[in-house]
Structure formats: structure tokens, C-alpha cells
Amino acid sequence: MTLGILLGLIGLALAAGGVRLATLGGSWYYLITGVLLVLSGVQFARQRLSGFWLYxxxxxxxxxxxLWEVGTAFWPLVPRLAPVLTLGLFALLLLPRLSAGRVRAPAYAGAAVLALVMAAGGAxxxxxxxxxxxxxxxxxxxxxxxxxxxxxxQHYGRTLAxxxxxxxTQITPQNVDQLxxxxxxRTGEVNGPGTKNPGSEDQNTPMQIGDTxxxxxxxxxxxxxNADTGAEKWRVETGANSLYWNRCRGLGYYEVPAAAATPAAATDGTPASSTPVAAAADAALCARxxxxxxxxxxxxxFxxxxxxxxxxxxENGSVDLxxxxxxxxxxxxxxxxxxxxVDGKIIIGGWVFDGREADEPSGAVRAFDARTGELAWVxxxxxxxxxxxxxxxxTYTRSTPNVWSTPAVDEKAGLIYLPTGNCPSDFFGGHKPPVCDEYNSSVVAVDLKTGKERWKFRTVNHDIWDYDVPAQPALYDIPDGKGGVTPALIQVTKRGQTFVLNRLDGTPIADVEQRxxxxxxxxxxxxxxxxxxxxGMPNLGFEPLSEARMWGATWFDQLACRIxxxxMNYEGDFTPAMVGKPTIFYPGFLGGMNWGSVSIDEQxxxxxxxxxxxxxxVRLVPRAEADKVKATMGHGEGMHPQANTPYASHNTQLLSPLGVPCQAPPWGALSAIDLKTRQVVWQRPLGTLVDSKTKSGFAMPLPIPIGMPTLSGPTSTASGLVFYAGTQDYFLRAMDSATGxxxxxxxxxxxxxxxxxxYVSPATGTQYVxxxxxxxxxxxxxxxxxxAYKLKGR
Structure with a gap:
């Protein structure tokens, strides 16, 4: 009776959802299965053998x-097979009673087999x-x-490249377990949800200069x-604060040239100590x-x-940007x-609050004299x-694509490479001028001396998906197979695409085609x-979505995700947003790849x-309707006003009722690509469920390596290690760079x-992470x- 009622209730739920899915043109499996489960439940409740055969x-x-829909892929099979295996175990255990004991041995043997299959699946x-x-x-x-x-x-990516x-090579794959x-x-500043700065996040990569x-x-x-002890030497409270998006991903370092750091005597004979040149006196104090x-x-x-x-x-140590x-x-x-x-200059772009309005500050990139703060070029x-x-x-041209991520520099070529974002507003572009389409979501090479453009490469045409180029380019000389090298720029994107360009002229090294x-x-x-x-570069797992790729932790939320x-509106990559019907963006505007950028094992x-x-x-919301709704003042999800355009946008993620992503795992991975052969060396899901909890409160705090969404970036070493920490579980990991x-x-x-x-401390010779x-x-x-970590005994 209990099993019959359970099967009936499950069947009713699946049949109801199955009707909805079938009317939308989806799979009939849930409707058919739901009906059969209801019939099976009725017969089990009546203690009829036909209940077992229906099941x-x-x-x-x-x-x-x-097997027809997803093959033998493990995670897609779990929500499909786990329910029928579990219910099948109970059905087999009840079979002897339904058959008056005639099939006792086969039933128990079958139950044992299912139990073993379930145990193997759990493991x-x-x-x-x-x-x-x-x-x-x-x-x-x-x-x-x-x-x-x-x-x-010394730089965000260690070097300008x-x-x-x-x-x-002090820390190696052989001794890393001794860290x-x-x-x-402790900095004393806690940020994020539940604090007075809920939009703040600590994304800082420390900088090491000498023993500091x-x-x-x-x-x-x-x-x-202190680089060896972690003892505080000094701190400065700047009083800076933003309402929504506090971040400081890294710092810069400048050494005043020796000639400039020594104040010269004035030509009128005034002693050097009283020369009325504030910059010269300041240089003596601030040589570094x-x-x-x-x-x-x-x-x-400072x-x-x-x-x-x-x-x-x-002005007193500060330039107003x-x-x-x-x-x-x-x-x-x-x-x-x-x-x-670089080159005696500080070069800087800026982040612009996405999705607010069509008229926002300029995306201009400026270079300032690193000693005086005077504008060198824009x-x-x-x-x-x-x-x-x-x-x-x-003013500088307003509402142009901005450079919010980190540039890379080839000093020998005299070029700085700027990854650009998008013009406001993100998801509607009918109002955007030609300069937006010319420079949005691009890599632009600019002359270090003059600020003049040398070449550009666009990764998105007329970007209405918020596909900013978010990551710092990586510069590396790839062997050309003829005994020489090709000076390359590797640019990853939110789209999950990796572009490999000749960094001297911007032409693709790995083939690019317009589709x-x-x-x-x-x-x-x-x-x-x-x-x-x-x-010409591998796809790292961003194949187009389909109903069959929808997932869920249970039968029911998988069905909900299919519905x-x-x-929703989805025709594959670059499906544009529309009014009324929500549109799926995949990859999403968080990535693919994001600001954490890449690492290259240079050996x-x-x-x-x-x-x-x-x-x-994403759903476009007509202006009249949008103006009645309070805009979300965060960055990412919610209602973005896109003021002074015909449409606002409402943004969410494609999640199941339990709050897990609707497509099958992994939801984040770490991959290695050989830049010579352009082949995947390895790829592994990154992160476990041990510390994860969904917005609905659902949690499964187990070390299941399902592969979770990632932030930040990896670091590699000459000894063959990759360090990474941007998972949703609370670990710093070291991977073998050869195998992952x-x-x-x-x-x-x-x-x-x-x-x-x-870094390696110059005082003790100890390598730290x-x-x-x-x-x-x-x-x-x-x-x-x-x-900071170091090897035991160092």
C-alpha cells in the first residue's frame, strides 16, 4: 500500500509536468512514465502482480x-536512473509477496544487483x-x-606579459604535500553579504617587492x-568607498630613476634642500x-x-580620475x-556601472607620468x-567601450594591449553609435609612447550580450615549428572562445571564421x-544547450528545467534577448572565462x-513597464534600468527549483591546452559540494567533485605545479601541470x-605561496x- 501510494503520487506529478512539457514540444517520456507509475501504484496498492510488471x-x-538520450555520461544519468533504481529495489523486495512466494530467489537476487549498482553509483x-x-x-x-x-x-600577472x-622550483610535485x-x-576589513558593504569582494592578488x-x-x-613573517609594516586608510562594487584586484609599483630622485641645485645658487620643485623633494622621499x-x-x-x-x-599624492x-x-x-x-607611466582604464543608462562616463584609457601625475596621453x-x-x-567621449580589466604589455614592441568592454546599455544596442560596434569586446594594441592605436581585433560583432573581454591578455612566444617563434597574444573571453593572435599586428595565429x-x-x-x-582552438565544453542537457538533482527539478x-527563447550561441519571452545566454555573461585570466607554463x-x-x-522589459519596477542596484541579477533606451533588462540564471544550474555538470573546470599543437592536454571538474548551499537553502555538504562555477585565476610554477583557490569550497589546491x-x-x-x-624571500631564500x-x-x-604557506622545515 505504501509503495503504491508513493508511486501514484510520483506518477501524478510527472504526468502533470509531462503534459506541460509535451504541449511545449518536449519529450513525452515524463507523461508516459507518469501514467504508467499511477497505474503501477494502483495495482501495488491492490496487491496485484501486474503492479510489478507495469513498474x-x-x-x-x-x-x-x-542511454539513447545521454549515452553513458555519469552525471546526466544520475537523476534519470537513481529514482527508478531506488523504487525498483523496493518493488523487487515486494515481488515475493505479490507472487505468493513463487519468485523469491530471483527477486532477492535482482534486489541485490540493484543494491550493488546503487552502491557503485553512490561511490x-x-x-x-x-x-x-x-x-x-x-x-x-x-x-x-x-x-x-x-x-x-611585481604586476597583477607577475610580469607585464x-x-x-x-x-x-623549491616547491615541487614531489614535496608540495609538505606545505x-x-x-x-587579518586585514580587519570583512566585506560581503551581512556586512555594511554587501557588494564588496576581496579579489586581491598581493604584490611582492623585495622583503615586503x-x-x-x-x-x-x-x-x-613582512614577506617572511606576515608582520604589518604599515597601513594607510584611504577612506574610499563605493555603494555597490568595491574591489581592489591589485597594486602597481614604480621606482623613480636615480637621476630624478636626486634633487639638483637651482641655477640661481639656491641650496638643493630649498629648491622650489616639490616633485624633486618628493622623489627623494618616494624613490620607491x-x-x-x-x-x-x-x-x-605611497x-x-x-x-x-x-x-x-x-595634488598631495592623488590624481582625480x-x-x-x-x-x-x-x-x-x-x-x-x-x-x-610601465615606461615611466601609469596606464589605467575604468569600470562603468553596467546596465544603468545609455549616457555614462567615457571608456577613455589614460597614461599619467608616474612621477608627477601629469597626463601623458589619453x-x-x-x-x-x-x-x-x-x-x-x-568631456572625453561618453558611453564608449571601457577597459575595466588588466592590460598586458610588450615593452620590446612598445605596445600595450587593452581588453575592452561594451557600450551601455548591455542588452540593447539600437542606439549605439558606430564607435561602439568598432571597439566593443575587443583587444586593442596602443603605442606605449603616444597612446595611438596600432591594431585591433574584435571578438564580438555588435555586442548585445555583455560579452566584455574580461581577462588580461597573456603574451607568449609560440614555437613555429621551423626553429623560430611567433610572438603571440592569447585572449580568453566570456564566450568560452580562446583567440590566439600575432601580437605585433593582430592577425589570428589560430584560425578564426565568421559564422x-x-x-x-x-x-x-x-x-x-x-x-x-x-x-583553431579547442572548445572547452560550451556546446549548445538542448532539452536533453537539462539536469536536476531529482526527477522533478529535471522536469522543471526541461519545461x-x-x-524560453534559445536558438544556440548569440540568441539575442527579446521582449516578453526570456532568452537563454550560453555561455552566460559571467563566463566562459572571466577576470581571473589564465596562466601559461612557460617551460x-x-x-x-x-x-x-x-x-x-535575460528578458527585455518595455520602458513603460520597467519604470514601474524598482531597479536592482547590484551588479548581475535583477532589473537593470538601461535608462534612456526603449527597454530595461531583467537578468537571472537558469536554475532548477532547488537552485542548482539546469544544465548537466560540470559547472566549472580547469583545462590545459598545448599552445604548440592546440590540443587539450587535460580537463578536470573543479570544486566540490562540501561548502555549497543554493539560494533555496538546498545543500549536500559532501566532497563530491561535481565541478562548480569558478572565479579568479590559476598560477603555475617552473617545477610543474598549478595553484588555484577560486572554487566554491574552501580550499587552496595544487595540481600537477602535466596531468591536472x-x-x-x-x-x-x-x-x-x-x-x-x-614568491621567494630574498632574506631567507624561502618560497611562499x-x-x-x-x-x-x-x-x-x-x-x-x-x-602564506611554505615547506616544513624552511
């Missing part, structure tokens, strides 16, 4: 249907699936360890630490400077030894990524011939007929990259979403930790 039909049909949940194994790139003999003085972590590769906490530092580690907090407190941009749009400098303001820089921008509403414009310091996309301050009464994409019908919009695809999918030429595989759902196998992990007090770094851990984005657990 057996459901069992066999489900197995055949599942398999703790084994990574979706793993790709390829031919490992050969590792040459490690070069002599780099002197610490010659290899500081942005490869996040450290030429150190232990060397020191822990420099870091910044989301609200721009600058702190200097820490450079920081703030979330209230200032560019600041003496690296003392933390004192470099008063000869700008709002100058020339025109109206800047509170928290609508500021840099979030580290300033680029790259104003809408006025490229004017490289200085705007004339009176004018037709879906067209829309929204009034006032225009659509690009084709989009660029990097067909959602059928109710093997292996590209290491993490990704996010969660679709977004996890060979060490350390439990963190809270999650992390910053890229780890590694350091990480900021302020909390994973999806977790309420927040902290203010900076943690």
Missing part, C-alpha cells in the same frame, strides 16, 4: 531512454567525471632557479607586510612607490618603505583592476586624434549576421584556464576568489585573511 516496463523504458559520485585526458606536454629540464631579486611578483608563471601555514594576517608584500582591501586600505586606484576614482601613490603619501604626485569625464554619478565610474606601471575611442585633456566645456548566428526581431534593434569563432528550457607552452558554465536568462591531478589541498577558513601568487581569502561569492561566510 518493470517503466524501469526498462527509462534505462533505454536514458562514483566521489570520483571526478567529465575528465579529459590527452598527451602530456613534455617538460624540459628545469632551468636554474631564478634569483628572487630578478623575479618579484600576464602569464602568472613563477620561475621557482604548511607559514603565517596568517603589499596588498589592498576592497575599500582601498593599503597594507605592507606603491600605486593604487580607488573605488572613488582616485589614483594615489612611499613603499613608510606608507607616506607621495605629495609631489598629482573623474577629471574630463563630465557627470559621474556616485559609484558609476572607477577602476577595479590593478594599474599598469586614448579616447570617440576622439582618437586628441590625446590630452578635453577642451573647456567638453551565421540567430537574428532577432526587437523593434529598434539591429543584429550582426555573423560572429567570429576561434575554430523552463522549452518556455612547456601549456595554457591553464578555468571557466564558468552557468547560463544566464590534484596532489595537495589546504583547508581555508573561508572561501577565496582571488588568484594565488608565489600566498592567497587573500575573503569569502567565496556564493557563500555567506566572509573573512579578512591573507595566508
Amino acid at each position: 518493470a516496463a517503466v524501469f526498462v523504458g527509462t534505462v533505454l531512454w536514458s 562514483s559520485m566521489f570520483v571526478p567525471h567529465g575528465v579529459v585526458e590527452g598527451p602530456a606536454a613534455s617538460r624540459p629540464a628545469a632551468a636554474a632557479p631564478a634569483a628572487a631579486e630578478a623575479a618579484p611578483w 600576464g602569464t602568472r608563471f613563477a620561475p621557482f 604548511e601555514v607559514a603565517w596568517t594576517f 608584500l603589499y596588498l589592498c582591501t576592497p575599500r582601498n586600505t593599503v597594507i605592507a607586510l 612607490r606603491i600605486v593604487m586606484s580607488t573605488v572613488d576614482a582616485r589614483l594615489m601613490q 612611499d613603499a618603505a613608510t606608507g607616506q603619501a607621495c605629495t609631489g604626485f598629482g 573623474k577629471k574630463g569625464m563630465g557627470e559621474v554619478k556616485q559609484s558609476y565610474y572607477f577602476p577595479t583592476s590593478a594599474p599598469t606601471v 586614448w579616447d575611442l570617440g576622439n582618437p586624434d586628441h590625446t590630452g585633456l578635453p577642451v573647456d566645456g567638453q 551565421p548566428v540567430p537574428q532577432g526581431h526587437t523593434e529598434g534593434e539591429r543584429y550582426a549576421p555573423t560572429q567570429p569563432y576561434s575554430v 523552463k528550457f522549452r518556455q 612547456t607552452g601549456t595554457l591553464i584556464v578555468n571557466d564558468v558554465r552557468v547560463p544566464n536568462v 591531478h590534484e596532489i595537495w589541498k589546504a583547508r581555508l577558513p573561508v572561501g577565496g576568489q582571488a588568484t594565488p601568487m608565489t 600566498a592567497l587573500s581569502a575573503g569569502g567565496a561569492r556564493t557563500s555567506p561566510d566572509r573573512g579578512d585573511y591573507v595566508i
Whole structure:
């Protein structure tokens, strides 16, 4: 009776949902199965043997249907087969009673087999699936360890090339399991949900210069630490704060040339100490400077030894980045990524608050004299011939694509490579001028000396998907097979596409082709007929979605996801948003790949990259309807007003009723690509469920390596290690760069979403791995930790 009632209730739920799915043009499986389960339940309740045979039909049909739909892929099979296996076990245990004992032995034998299958399936949940194994790139003999003085972590990507590769060999795959906490530092600033700064996130990668580690907090407190002990040397509270999006991903460093740091005597005989040149006196104090941009749009400098303001820089140590921008509403414009310091200049772009309105501050990129703060040049996309301050009464061209991520630099070529974003507003572009289509979501090479454009490459045509180029380009010389090398730029994108370009002229090294994409019908919009695809590089798991790829932790939320999918507008990549019917964006506007960027193992030429595989759902909302709804003042989900355009946008993620992504796992992975062969070396799901909880409160705190969405980026070393911490569980991990196998992990007090770094102390010769851990984005657990690890006994 109990089993009969249970089967009947399950069958009614599946049949009801199945009717809805079938009327939407979806699979009939759920309707047919629901009806059979109801009939089976009735017969079980009546203690009729036909109840078992009806269930057996459901069992066999489900197995055949599942194998037909998804093959033998483990995670797609789990919600399909787990329910019928569980119910089948009870049905077999009841079979002897229904058959008056005639089939006792076969029934119990069958139940034992199902129990073994379920046990094997349960055990398999703790084994990574979706793993790709390829031919490992050969590792040459490690070069002599780099002197610490010659290899500081001085830039966001360690060097201006942005490869996040450290030429150190003290920590190796053989001894990495001997890592232990060397020191822990607390910044005193806890941010995120439940705090007074809910939109703040700690994404800082510390910078190491000599015996000092420099870091910044989301609200721009600058702190200097002893690199060996973690003891605080100095800190500066800048008082910076933003209402919505506090971040400080990194700092810059500048050394004043020796000639400029020594004040010269005045020509009129005045003693040098009283020369009326503030910059010269300041240079003596600030011969070594820490450079920081703030979330209230200032560019600041501090003496690296003392933390004192470099008063000869700008006005008392600060440059107002709002100058020339025109109206800047509170928290609508500021840099979030580290300033680029090179060639005696500080080069900086800025983040613009997405989705607010059509008229927002300029995306202009500026270079300032690193010693004085004077403007050296500006790259104003809408006025490229004017490289200085705007004339009176004018501003830099407003609402142009901005550069919110980190550039890379080839000093030999004299070029800085700028990854551009989008023009406002994100999801409607009928109003956008030609300059937007010319430069949106591109990589642009600009002359370091003059700020003049040298070449550009666009990754999206007429971007109405918020597919900003989010990651720092990585520069690497790829062997050409003829004894020489090709100077390459590797650019990952939110689209999950990886473009490999010749960094001297912007031409593709890996083939790129224009492919037709879906067209829309929204009034006032225009659509690009084709989009660029990097067909010469591997697809890392972003195949188009289908109903069969919809997933759920149970029969019911998988059915709900199938219904959602059928109710939405989706024709594959680049399906444009529309009014009324929600549209699926996959990859979503969080990635693919995002701001964490990549690492390149420079000894093997292996590209290491993490990704996010969660679709977004966007619906255009007519202006009259949107103006009645309060806009979401966060960044990402909710109602974005897109003021001064015909439409607002409402943004969500494609999630099941339990709050898990609707498409089958993994939802995040770490991959390695051989840049010589352009083949996947390995790919592994990244992160477990142990610390995850969905918005609905559903949790399964088990170390199941399902592969979760990731943030931040990886770091690689000359010894053959990859360090990564941007998972939703609270671990810093080390992987073997040749195979991707996890060979060490350390439990963190809270999650992390910053890229780890590694350095060798010049004082002790000890190699450290350091990480900021302020909390994973999806977790309420927040902290203010900076943690460094070293080998036992060092």
C-alpha cells in the first residue's frame, strides 16, 4: 500500500509536468512514465502482480531512454536512473509477496544487483567525471632557479606579459604535500553579504617587492607586510568607498630613476634642500612607490618603505580620475583592476556601472607620468586624434567601450594591449553609435609612447550580450615549428572562445571564421549576421544547450528545467534577448572565462584556464513597464534600468527549483591546452559540494567533485605545479601541470576568489605561496585573511 501510494503520487506529478512539457514540444517520456507509475501504484496498492510488471516496463523504458538520450555520461544519468533504481529495489523486495512466494530467489537476487549498482553509483559520485585526458606536454629540464631579486611578483600577472608563471622550483610535485601555514594576517576589513558593504569582494592578488608584500582591501586600505613573517609594516586608510562594487584586484609599483630622485641645485645658487620643485623633494622621499586606484576614482601613490603619501604626485599624492569625464554619478565610474606601471607611466582604464543608462562616463584609457601625475596621453575611442585633456566645456567621449580589466604589455614592441568592454546599455544596442560596434569586446594594441592605436581585433560583432573581454591578455612566444617563434597574444573571453593572435599586428595565429548566428526581431534593434569563432582552438565544453542537457538533482527539478528550457527563447550561441519571452545566454555573461585570466607554463607552452558554465536568462522589459519596477542596484541579477533606451533588462540564471544550474555538470573546470599543437592536454571538474548551499537553502555538504562555477585565476610554477583557490569550497589546491591531478589541498577558513601568487624571500631564500581569502561569492561566510604557506622545515 505504501509503495503504491508513493508511486501514484510520483506518477501524478510527472504526468502533470509531462503534459506541460509535451504541449511545449518536449519529450513525452515524463507523461508516459507518469501514467504508467499511477497505474503501477494502483495495482501495488491492490496487491496485484501486474503492479510489478507495469513498474518493470517503466524501469526498462527509462534505462533505454536514458542511454539513447545521454549515452553513458555519469552525471546526466544520475537523476534519470537513481529514482527508478531506488523504487525498483523496493518493488523487487515486494515481488515475493505479490507472487505468493513463487519468485523469491530471483527477486532477492535482482534486489541485490540493484543494491550493488546503487552502491557503485553512490561511490562514483566521489570520483571526478567529465575528465579529459590527452598527451602530456613534455617538460624540459628545469632551468636554474631564478634569483628572487630578478623575479618579484611585481604586476597583477607577475610580469607585464600576464602569464602568472613563477620561475621557482623549491616547491615541487614531489614535496608540495609538505606545505604548511607559514603565517596568517587579518586585514580587519570583512566585506560581503551581512556586512555594511554587501557588494564588496576581496579579489586581491598581493604584490611582492623585495622583503615586503603589499596588498589592498576592497575599500582601498593599503597594507605592507613582512614577506617572511606576515608582520604589518604599515597601513594607510584611504577612506574610499563605493555603494555597490568595491574591489581592489591589485597594486602597481614604480621606482623613480636615480637621476630624478636626486634633487639638483637651482641655477640661481639656491641650496638643493630649498629648491622650489616639490616633485624633486618628493622623489627623494618616494624613490620607491606603491600605486593604487580607488573605488572613488582616485589614483594615489605611497612611499613603499613608510606608507607616506607621495605629495609631489598629482595634488598631495592623488590624481582625480573623474577629471574630463563630465557627470559621474556616485559609484558609476572607477577602476577595479590593478594599474599598469610601465615606461615611466601609469596606464589605467575604468569600470562603468553596467546596465544603468545609455549616457555614462567615457571608456577613455589614460597614461599619467608616474612621477608627477601629469597626463601623458589619453586614448579616447570617440576622439582618437586628441590625446590630452578635453577642451573647456567638453568631456572625453561618453558611453564608449571601457577597459575595466588588466592590460598586458610588450615593452620590446612598445605596445600595450587593452581588453575592452561594451557600450551601455548591455542588452540593447539600437542606439549605439558606430564607435561602439568598432571597439566593443575587443583587444586593442596602443603605442606605449603616444597612446595611438596600432591594431585591433574584435571578438564580438555588435555586442548585445555583455560579452566584455574580461581577462588580461597573456603574451607568449609560440614555437613555429621551423626553429623560430611567433610572438603571440592569447585572449580568453566570456564566450568560452580562446583567440590566439600575432601580437605585433593582430592577425589570428589560430584560425578564426565568421559564422551565421540567430537574428532577432526587437523593434529598434539591429543584429550582426555573423560572429567570429576561434575554430583553431579547442572548445572547452560550451556546446549548445538542448532539452536533453537539462539536469536536476531529482526527477522533478529535471522536469522543471526541461519545461523552463522549452518556455524560453534559445536558438544556440548569440540568441539575442527579446521582449516578453526570456532568452537563454550560453555561455552566460559571467563566463566562459572571466577576470581571473589564465596562466601559461612557460617551460612547456601549456595554457591553464578555468571557466564558468552557468547560463544566464535575460528578458527585455518595455520602458513603460520597467519604470514601474524598482531597479536592482547590484551588479548581475535583477532589473537593470538601461535608462534612456526603449527597454530595461531583467537578468537571472537558469536554475532548477532547488537552485542548482539546469544544465548537466560540470559547472566549472580547469583545462590545459598545448599552445604548440592546440590540443587539450587535460580537463578536470573543479570544486566540490562540501561548502555549497543554493539560494533555496538546498545543500549536500559532501566532497563530491561535481565541478562548480569558478572565479579568479590559476598560477603555475617552473617545477610543474598549478595553484588555484577560486572554487566554491574552501580550499587552496595544487595540481600537477602535466596531468591536472590534484596532489595537495589546504583547508581555508573561508572561501577565496582571488588568484594565488608565489614568491621567494630574498632574506631567507624561502618560497611562499600566498592567497587573500575573503569569502567565496556564493557563500555567506566572509573573512579578512591573507595566508602564506611554505615547506616544513624552511
